Amino acid sequence: MKAIHLPLVTHLHHHNLDLTKNRVPMVYAYQDVKTSKKSNRLGEKLPNLLNIQKNVPPPSTHSNWNNIHEDKANTPTMSPKEDISDRWRDIHGIQEWEGLLDPLHPLLRREIVKYGEFAQATYDALDIDSFSEYCGSCMYNSHKLFDKSGLNKSGYKVTKFIYAMSQIDMPQWLERSKLTYTWSKDSNWIGFVAVSDDEESRRIGRRDIVVAWRGTVTPSEWYENMQRKLESIGHMDSKVEHGFLSIYTSKCDSTRYNKSSASEQVMKELKTLVDFYKTKSAEQVSLTITGHSLGGALALLNAYESAANFPKLPISVISFAAPRVGNIAFRDELYQMGVKILRVTVKQDLVPRMPGIVLNESLQKFDDLTGTLEWIYTHVGAELKLDVRSSPYLKRGFNFIGIHMLETYLHLVDGFVSSSSTFRSNAKRDVALVNKACDMLVDELRIPTCWYQLAHKGLECNSYGRWVRPKRDPEDIPSPTGREENTYGF
Template sequence: MRFSSGNICKSKCNILFMTKQHMRLVLPISKCFKLSKLGARRFKITSSWNPGIGHCCVANRAVAGLRDRWMEFQGIKNWEGLLDPLDDDLRKEILRYGEFIEAAYCCFDFDMSSPTYATCLYPKSSMLSDCGLDKTGYKVVKNLYATCVVQMPRWTKKTFPNLASPRSSWIGYVAVCDDEQEIARLGRRDVVIAYRGTATSSEWLENFRATLTCLPDDMTTSDENYDQPMVQSGLLNLYTTNTQCDQSLQDTIREEIGKIVDKYSDEALSITITGHSLGAALATLTACDITTKFSNAPIVSVVSFGGPRVGNKSFRCQLEKSGTNVLRIVNPDDPITKVPGFVIDNDIDDMAEKGTTHMASTGMPSWLQKCMEDTQWVYAEVGKELRLSSKDLCPQIINKGNIATCHDLKTYLHLVDNFVKVEHNRETH
């Protein structure tokens, strides 16, 4: 794995690494982030379209590259040839979508003592600008809420009344690119659905409901060649549960996407769903729902960071058959990406591509594999994986066992910002 602008060192697993620091120099993660332009808590999204830019020829080539290749960057060819080495234009797009997630975190009220706990701090009309993201070319058109159905212990009602009350929590937003210059730069009108990660205790409890459950009929395609698609129970509950006062996240998404698809049916359109942690899993489930519900859906892509597993092998097959493009950015030092459940895969090549968190089923009796699948704990990885290890760029955070930092969205964006390529050492041992 190679990182930009630095020296080369060799890892124990016989892979070359390039970092901004000498091998002998180890910095705390806070200092490592200062090396990156993305070191701030809130990242500023700025369009590369700039009529006053000095190096106009270079800028024009960059704009043309994005405008002409946007389908490739949205995964129409499964990101073939773009990840190793990481294409610079794709890197910018990944970072741009990551910054939309940062805005979702910035907008959320984390103060449990506040009467506005678990809501959005800013009005929809000024949400992005209030987060310091006033030059995106996007306009927020819908707030998104998810509802937890987990019953909290009785003592929480007196100690934390806001926590125990059954209500929906703000979890993200839908934004549409409405700036003509940005549309020209992107080559199409882009719709972003951005989800934050786990923030409330109820959501944590939903995360622990990790057994698989069948997708409802209106989220599946009729195909007798596949077993029933299944996803994590708690995740599905978050997506489909409504209350007397609030519609479900699923209903909100379907309603808003239906309006957008109808309104811009005569334009080049893309839907990009992005999220971190729980939001990454929700992004994948949302993409599945959109491509299943809307036969006239445009290109639907997922750019996820540090997401847990979502569903079983049949769920993965449904995603692939529907043409949903999923790019998962994974830090192998982040334990969240290795849960829930375990993975059995009959495809050896696929296992090698997905990593070391899989259980080989080669030689396993079919009855034993069936028994394991019946436990409703057998998951399957989905989409294309971009693996970026924090151990390679800033090993001190691993040495100290800083799991939270490994999972932090800031860590992921920093790794994407510095990653160049994976280069295997030719030396033999």
């Protein structure tokens, strides 16, 4: 098994706290992390404090960027999909990805990107217009989501949207509308369930159910607010971070979208799908759970619960930039239940080190608490570790948000060959995607920053010549009636 518990912080400097003598990190951490919103300042402080930029080489220069740019523009973004029907168990970690990660197996690379793009759709389709009455919802109904997100050829269909409570102990994770009347004051769209169609199922050797969990657009807002308070889950000694569990399990009868919790919604849908495909249709069925950042944490909680409910179902998690979630007992229980977990991380990304790095507000710096916290919060599963410096397309400066972005991760996966080789020269994924919502690409590529947005930010000129926000298509207004109209024919 690879990298189950690899400390990620070996190059961090310990500051003036001798943590080996001071083993009360929970209390300490809690006191120092206030709930005020200072994500920007945070991002500014990090590079200096963590010496991230040390030994960074100067930007590499391509001999002829213009030609590269032109050539790329006329190349398909993906190779043809290969049949993996007899390899899927390896690809999903039956051997703990032994020998598949470094160098990275091309078939595995392709599948990692596929699942990552499902997670990316939860960002691309999220209404983040704070003047929209639908802020925090998906802009499209579940039938349209993949078409609108460029996933029409993914071979999967969305069956269910999942909503989570927004009024919980992590006050700043959600998208809030500034309006008084909104689709829901209490809930955010937090992910979806999808299932492979017949053709894709033939290619991949089984009926694959996917759950994709959305993270937060600005992770700095929530990791500061993490309570660092472990809470029991299940009947054993397993404990997980209170904030994540709260998002996963909160519900309230007086809400429209969270009369049931995210956990209940997703488990009900999974039961329906597993019953139909596995029990009634006797198909080979797998469950693959994905998510980025906070979504990666939710993926782990969801995998834990699924494994308890579907003991013989092959369950794997492919997470991106996920923070630590639980204690060692939680990790061990996941192993015992046979959940296969692949964590994709970027060396320079700070979020996978959370909890473990704590903002010490009084000293105005970050302290590395992993020496103690790693005994409490631990990572789980195999790790595919990427490095932003491997890509010649990425800027070299420290960019807290940009490095953490899922599109940056997917770009690095696409170019990863092995930890000792350079960026894959025949990587085909569109590099422009990296800059969707950040400023990570070198100028030579001529891609605008934060370019993924609607024309006129969604305003349209009506017949009277006025610029107005068009009414949302009635079929795209979120429905509180529970499950979406099903698209898988029963």
